Amino acid sequence: xxxxxxxxxxxxxxxxxxxxxxxxxxxxxxxxxxxxxxxxxxxxxxxxxxxxxxxxxxxxxxxxxxxxxxxxxxxxxxxxxxxxxxxxxxxxxxxxxxxxxxxxxxxxxxxxxxxxxxxxxxxxxxxxxxxxxxxxxxxxxxxxxxxxxxxxxxxxxxxxxxxxxxxxxxxxxxxxxxxxxxxxxxxxxxxxxxxxxxxxxxxxxxxxxxxxxxxxxxxxxxxxxxxxxxxxxxxxxxxxxxxxxxxxxxxxxxxxxxxxxxxxxxxxxxxxxxxxxxxxxxxxxxxxxxxxxxxxxxxxxxxxxxxxxxxxxxxxxxxxxxxxxxxxxxxxxxxxxxxxxxxxxxxxxxxxxxxxxxxxxxxxxxxxxxxxxxxxxxxxxxxxxxxxxxxxxxxxxxxxxxxxxxxxxxxxxxxxxxxxxxxxxxx
Ligand SMILES: Cc1ncc(COP(=O)(O)O)c(C=O)c1O
Numbered sequence: 001x002x003x004x005x006x007x008x009x010x011x012x013x014x015x016x017x018x019x020x021x022x023x024x025x026x027x028x029x030x031x032x033x034x035x036x037x038x039x040x041x042x043x044x045x046x047x048x049x050x051x052x053x054x055x056x057x058x059x060x061x062x063x064x065x066x067x068x069x070x071x072x073x074x075x076x077x078x079x080x081x082x083x084x085x086x087x088x089x090x091x092x093x094x095x096x097x098x099x100x101x102x103x104x105x106x107x108x109x110x111x112x113x114x115x116x117x118x119x120x121x122x123x124x125x126x127x128x129x130x131x132x133x134x135x136x137x138x139x140x141x142x143x144x145x146x147x148x149x150x151x152x153x154x155x156x157x158x159x160x161x162x163x164x165x166x167x168x169x170x171x172x173x174x175x176x177x178x179x180x181x182x183x184x185x186x187x188x189x190x191x192x193x194x195x196x197x198x199x200x201x202x203x204x205x206x207x208x209x210x211x212x213x214x215x216x217x218x219x220x221x222x223x224x225x226x227x228x229x230x231x232x233x234x235x236x237x238x239x240x241x242x243x244x245x246x247x248x249x250x251x252x253x254x255x256x257x258x259x260x261x262x263x264x265x266x267x268x269x270x271x272x273x274x275x276x277x278x279x280x281x282x283x284x285x286x287x288x289x290x291x292x293x294x295x296x297x298x299x300x301x302x303x304x305x306x307x308x309x310x311x312x313x314x315x316x317x318x319x320x321x322x323x324x325x326x327x328x329x330x331x332x333x334x335x336x337x338x339x340x341x342x343x344x345x346x347x348x349x350x351x352x353x354x355x356x357x358x359x360x361x362x363x364x365x366x367x368x369x370x371x372x373x374x375x376x377x378x379x380x381x382x383x384x385x386x387x388x389x390x391x392x393x394x395x396x397x398x399x400x401x402x403x404x405x406x407x408x409x410x411x412x413x414x415x416x417x418x419x420x421x422x423x424x425x426x427x
Contacts, residue, residue, distance in 0.1 A: 021389060022382050031056025034403050034410055036387065045410050047388045047402040053245055053269035054315035055405045061272045064311035068304050076103075076301035086306040089313060091280055093251050095260055100286035102279045103301040107241035107267030108136030110277035114263045115140060115202065117281060117289040118235045124199025128189045130162035132393040134211040135204055135239050144204055156198045158189035162393075164215030166348050166359065167367060179218040186225055190232045200234045202263075207253030210242040213392025214350045214357035222259040235262040241277075242355070245269040246316055246404055249326035249353035256352055269404075272315075274308045275299065321404040329354040332400075332411040336418075343422050345373055354406060357391070358398040369394035377421055384417040 007025060010018070026044070030037040033055040036044045046056065054061060068082075076083070087101040102117075104110045119125055129135070129144040136142065147159030161169055163182040170181055190200050203225065209215050226236050238261035243253025245266065250256050252264070263285065267277035277300075281289075289295065299305075316322070333351040336358060340346050347361035360377065362368040374390035377398055381388055391399040402410070 021378075021387075023379050026382070026387075033057075034406050043385065044382070045386050045402070045414065047386055047400050047406070047410075047414065049387075049403060050242060050247060050401050051268045052272050053247075053404045054272055054312055054319065054321070055403050058272055058311075058315060060315050060318075061308060061311045064307045065274065065304065068307035071303075073302055073304040075298055076296070080303050080306070082303050082306040082310070083301055086309050089310070090266075090278060093313075094264060094280055097260065097262070097282055098264060098280045099283040100281065102286060102289065102295060103305060104277045104279070104297050105275040105300050106136070106277050107239070107265065108138050108141050109297065109300075110241070110265040110267055110279045111135045111141045111204065111237070111239060112138055113279040113289065113295065114237045114239075114265050114281075115204065116293060117263055117279065117285055118202035118237060120288050120292045121285050122199070122201045122234060124201040124233070125156050126158070126190075126193030126198035126200045127156060127202055127204060128158045128160060128186065128193070128200075129204045130209065130212055131159040132162055132209075132212040133159075133204070133206070135206075135241075155196060156193070158192055160185040160189045162209050162212040162215060163217050163221045164209075164212075165218055166216055166350075175218050176220075179221050179224065182218065182221060183224055183228060186228060187232075190229075190234070194232075200232055202235045202237050203229045204237045204239060206239045206241075206243055207257050207259070207261075208243045208248065208352045208355065210355065211391060213359070213394075213397040214352065214355060216348075216350055217257060222254075222257045226259040226261070237261065237263045237265060239265045241265060241267040242401075243352070245312075246322050246325055247353055247355055247401070249322060249329060251322070253352070270312060271305065271308045272312050274305065276305045276309055316404070319405065324407075325353040325404055328406055328408055328411055329356065331408065332356060332415070335411070335415055339419075339422070343426065345370065345422075345425070354400075354402060354404060356400040358400070359392075360390075360396045360398060369396035371395040373425070374398050376425065380421040380424065381414075381417055384420065386414050386417050 027039045028036045029039050034046050036046045102113050135144045143157050168178050193200050229236050238254045248256040263281045270276040336349045344363045348359040350357045360370045360374040362370045374396045378388050389399050
């Protein structure tokens with residue numbers, strides 16, 4: 001009953017309706033590496049949280065945080081070597097057109113900065129994004145959430161169907177024709193913004209369409225949509241909040257899906273839990289943004305953010321996490337793909353490094369999404385000690401996105417539990 005009373009107090013203190021995972025919510029009190037522990041000492045393998053990318057309570061990050069806080073932490077209106085070095089290092093990890101950085105505290109803020117920057121640079125206001133996107137929760141950024149559904153399209157935002165091969169826009173097309181069909185929808189969205197007066201500033205997209213359900217993107221779409229956007233006078237904003245920081249086995253999702261964005265937004269994993277986000281672009285674009293806005297953000301661009309951000313990058317390199325992600329993610333994906341033919345309920349397995357989506361569908365029914373089963377599986381896996389969730393346009397894609405330190409042993413243990421769950425649901 002202790003849990004129930006904490007949940008009740010939470011409803012009163014935080015307002016009822018603040019989301020909780022799982023039918024019987026967890027009270028997590030400690031974390032270490034990929035493991036989370038509840039109040040009774042039960043251990044769970046965290047296969048969901050991408051924020052603690054170098055592991056929960058990573059000692060090097062904790063030490064950097066404590067030392068910096070014990071030395072100096074102050075707002076950004078002073079010179080500080082650490083902040084400049086961190087910005088230089090971050091920009092240096094991107095393609096050579098990315099030179100400067102605006103720091104902030106959340107993915108939402110970093111997307112706000114990116115959108116403002118694109119509007120300043122282009123002189124236009126119109127934005128396009130997919131019809132199942134999520135890029136943040138401010139009024140502006142939330143206007144990009146699931147555009148086209150629930151009457152969300154505004155005069156400055158247009159949605160287009162996210163590109164995918166699994167449930168294609170039209171059946172019977174070759175991959176090339178399918179790519180053309182999606183590009184035509186993007187072109188129509190841009191045209192509509194232009195004819196209705198907003199003009200066209202930017203396409204905002206996650207390089208792997210993580211929130212859309214990690215679709216199989218028709219070959220060539222990402223580079224061709226980038227060319228289309230540029231031809232139409234707009235900019236491409238890559239929202240790397242989920243796909244960045246080694247998640248795909250490469251530093252950036254855009255390297256994985258093959259395009260060159262103009263503005264890049266990063267967040268979640270950057271501070272391993274410390275609020276830290278960034279908008280990176282060419283020096284010209286960032287200078288233009290600074291000149292037009294006088295942007296200031298009390299807690300961002302601070303010595304603390306820089307020290308922690310540097311420690312996270314150091315740990316990704318020291319632990320060789322790009323390699324770990326590629327190897328463990330690749331093998332786990334292969335193992336899961338081998339299960340597609342064994343279970344009618346698994347429609348598809350898609351992945352980029354240590355980001356894996358398992359498409360749950362109704363038995364016998366051709367590709368009909370099964371959100372109830374995805375939810376049921378996530379609860380069963382939790383009971384066996386593995387924490388996952390689900391996402392996608394239909395909430396039916398089991399979402400596996402562990403800290404980057406997730407190991408082959410963790411993967412093997414998970415597969416055992418997954419097989420047990422699949423046996424249980426088909427019994
Ligand atoms: C792709 C993407 N962009 C932006 C955000 C917003 O980030 P934050 O919650 O830090 O504002 C999210 C959050 O889930 C996200 O998934």
